[in-house]
Amino acid sequence: MSDRFDFSVSATDGRARTGTIRTPRGDIRTPAFMPVGTAATVKAMLPESVRATGADILLGNTYHLMLRPGAERIARLGGLHRFMNWERPILTDSGGFQVMSLAGLRKLTEEGVTFSSHVDGSKHMLSPETSMEIQRLLGSDIVMAFDECPALPATVDEVAKSMRMSMRWAQRSRDAFGDRPGHALFGIMQGGVTRELREESAEALKAIGFEGYAIGGLAVGEGQEAMFGVLDYAPGFLPEDKPRYLMGVGKPDDIVGAVQRGVDMMDCVLPSRSGRTGQAWTRRGQVNIKNARHADDPRPLDAECTCPACTGYSRAYLHHVFRAGEMISGMLLTWHNLHYFQELMAGMRDAIAAGRLDGFVADFHARRAGGDIAPL
Amino acid sequence: MSDRFDFSVSATDGRARTGTIRTPRGDIRTPAFMPVGTAATVKAMLPESVRATGADILLGNTYHLMLRPGAERIARLGGLHRFMNWERPILTDSGGFQVMSLAGLRKLTEEGVTFSSHVDGSKHMLSPETSMEIQRLLGSDIVMAFDECPALPATVDEVAKSMRMSMRWAQRSRDAFGDRPGHALFGIMQGGVTRELREESAEALKAIGFEGYAIGGLAVGEGQEAMFGVLDYAPGFLPEDKPRYLMGVGKPDDIVGAVQRGVDMMDCVLPSRSGRTGQAWTRRGQVNIKNARHADDPRPLDAECTCPACTGYSRAYLHHVFRAGEMISGMLLTWHNLHYFQELMAGMRDAIAAGRLDGFVADFHARRAGGDIAPL
Secondary structure, eight states: OOSSOEEEEEEEETTEEEEEEEETTEEEEESEEEEBOTTSSOTTOOHHHHHHTTOSOEEEOHHHHHHTTOHHHHHHTTOHHHHHTOOSOEEEOOSHHHHHTOTTSEEEOSSOEEEEOTTTOOEEEEOHHHHHHHHHHHTOSEEEOOOOOOOSSOOHHHHHHHHHHHHHHHHHHHHHHOOOTTOEEEEEEOOTTOHHHHHHHHHHHHHHOOSEEEEOSOSSSSOHHHHHHHHTTGGGGSOTTSOEEETTOOSHHHHHHHHHTTOOEEEESHHHHHHHTTEEEETTEEEETTSGGGTTOOSOSOTTOOSHHHHHOOHHHHHHHHHTTOHHHHHHHHHHHHHHHHHHHHHHHHHHHTTOHHHHHHHHHHHHHHOSOOOO | OOSSOEEEEEEEETTEEEEEEEETTEEEEESEEEEBOTTSSOTTOOHHHHHHTTOSOEEEOHHHHHHTTOHHHHHHTTOHHHHHTOOSOEEEOOSHHHHHTOTTSEEEOSSOEEEEOTTTOOEEEEOHHHHHHHHHHHTOSEEEOOOOOOOSSOOHHHHHHHHHHHHHHHHHHHHHHOOOTTOEEEEEEOOTTOHHHHHHHHHHHHHHOOSEEEEOSOSSSSOHHHHHHHHTTGGGGSOTTSOEEETTOOSHHHHHHHHHTTOOEEEESHHHHHHHTTEEEETTEEEETTSGGGTTOOSOSOTTOOSHHHHHOOHHHHHHHHHTTOHHHHHHHHHHHHHHHHHHHHHHHHHHHTTOHHHHHHHHHHHHHHOSOOOO
C-alpha cells in the first residue's frame, strides 16, 4: 500500500500498457475493469464475492447516492467504503452524466444543473463545486470532474460549445477539489468524434493538471467503429504517465479494442445487468440462459470457467432458476459475468507483460467466432 | 457418515432430547431446523452459505419440483442434490399439503388428488404411489408419506374421516416406497386437536412402521396455545427411538416450545421469507428494517451475531438497501435469519446435553421481552 496516489506503467505492447495505480486503500492492476455499485451495492453480489472475481476497485454513482441515502448521511456513517463494506478503492462519477440524461427534468446553466430527484421529486443542484463536495463526503478515492456530455445527435458546434463549458467546469472542479493527499481528481476529455475538439479538450485538461484523464462522451450510441476511431488518436493526446479511463465501456470486444488502443481503466453495468436478465458472457460469446435448449443440458455454462456458477451448476439448473424467477439466478449469472470480465482483464495484463497481446486478441476473436457449444 | 439411516438420542432434559440422525449423505444434529428450498433453491442464498449458517439438511417441495422443472428431468440430471449443488441430506414433503391448499383447483378421492398446475394449468395426479415415485426420482433422503391435511375449520368427524384416509394412504406409501437402504420414509400423524384421534393415528402409523414420525396438521392457523396443547401429549404417542418431525414450524418461540415438548425436527419458510420482506429475527425479537428509525443507525442488527449482515453492515445500510429495492437486502437478511435460527437450535442442543434447557429457555424469553435496542 502507498500513502499517496500514483501510477506506473510496467510494460507496453503496441499502444497497450499494463501497470499499477497505487492508492492508500490498495493497488489497482491496469488495465482494470471496475464493476458498478450504483446504490452502494454491486447488484446481486456481496462485496467479498466481487473481490473474489478479481476486482480491485468499484465505481459508485454520485447521482444515486446523493439522492438516497444522501451524501451527508454516508459521511456521518463513516463514508462509502465502510457503509457498503468495501475497503478497497472506490471511484465515483461526478453525477453529471446521469443528470444530463434526465431530459425535461433538469435545467443547465453555466453555473451547473438543477434537477428533480427520480426518487421523491425533490429539487437539487449539481455544479463542479457541489459535485466535489458530495464526492468528498462519500470518501471517494478517485473523484471525477463535473462535466457535460451532450446528448446525441449534436452538431459539431454544439459539441464544441459543450466541451468548452466542460473545460471551464474542469478548472472549477480542480479549484474546488483542493489539496487531498491520497485522493485523485480525474479530468474528462470531451469533443465527440471530432479530432480537433478532442485535442483542444486534452490540451485544456493538461494545462489544468490532473492525476488521471478520462475519455468521456463515448459509448453513448455512436457505435463501436466510431468509438474505436476516436480511440485511435485520443489516448495519444493524454500524458503517458497518467491513467486513462474510458467511461461506460463496455462489451468484451469493446474492452479488448480499447485496451489495444492504450486505455487503462473502464467501467460498465453490463456484466451485472446482463446477469439479472439471464444473459451470460463467455469465451464463446453471449449465452441466453432463458432459451429452452438449455432445459435439459447437464453441462456448465463454460467448462473452462472456475466461477461458482460454472463449477457448481448445470445450464439446466441456471435455466430453471431463471424461469422460476429465483434470486439465485441473478446471483450466479452476475458472479459468472464479473468473473469472466475480470479474467479477460487479467489475461490482457499478462499478455501485455509478455508482449503477446496480438496473439491473445486473435484467440479472443477466434473463440467468439466459434460460437456457443452445440445443443445436446 | 453411515451407509444406512439411523437415529440415536444422546441426552434428554425433561421431554426434550438431543441426538443425531445418521444418513449416507451426512449427519443431522437434532433438534434440527430445516431451511426450505422450495424450487431447488433456498431463496436469496447460495447453498454453501446455507451450510455456513449450520444447516445439516434442507427441505424440498415435491409439488413445486414436479411441476417445474419436473421430477424426471431432475432424475436425468443426476437427482436433486446435484441439481441444486447441495450434497447433504434433503427431506422432501409429499406434495399433499400444497395440493390440498389449491382450493377449487383440485379433486380429492380415495385414490388421490387430481389438480391443475399453478405454472401452466396442466393436469396432474398425486397419490401415495405417484408421490413415492416422484420423491424417488428427486433422490430425497427422507421421504414423507402422502397424506391429507383437512382445511380448518373442520368438525371432529371430518378430521377423523380425513385422518383415517391418511392412515390408509400411509400404508400405501409404505408399500410403494419399497426397500431403499439409506433412505427413510416418515409417516405423518394427523387428528387435529383431538387427543383420541392423535392417539389412534399414532397407533396406526406404528403398526405400519416408519423410520421417523411427523406431527402433521399443526401450524395451520390453530394458534400457539392449541398447538402446544397437542404437543403436550402427541410426541409421547410416538416411538422413543425414532425422530419426531413437526411440519411447518415456525417462529422462534414456537420452535423453543416444540423442542421442550420432545420434537426433533422442524422446517419453515419464515426465516427466508421474512428476510426478503425486511423482517429480521434476533435475540431481542423481531426488527422491521424498513422503519425510518434505522436510517441513521450505525449499529449492527445484533451486536452479538457473527453472521455477515451483522459483522459487515450497519442498520442504516440494511435500511437503505431495502428501501432501494436492492437484492443484497434479501441476501443479507435471509442469511442473518437463517444464522439466528440455526444458532438457536445449536444453543438448545448444547443446553439439553448439559441439562440446563430450562435456564436457556428462561433467558430466551427474558431477552425477547426486553425488546430491540433503543433508537439512537
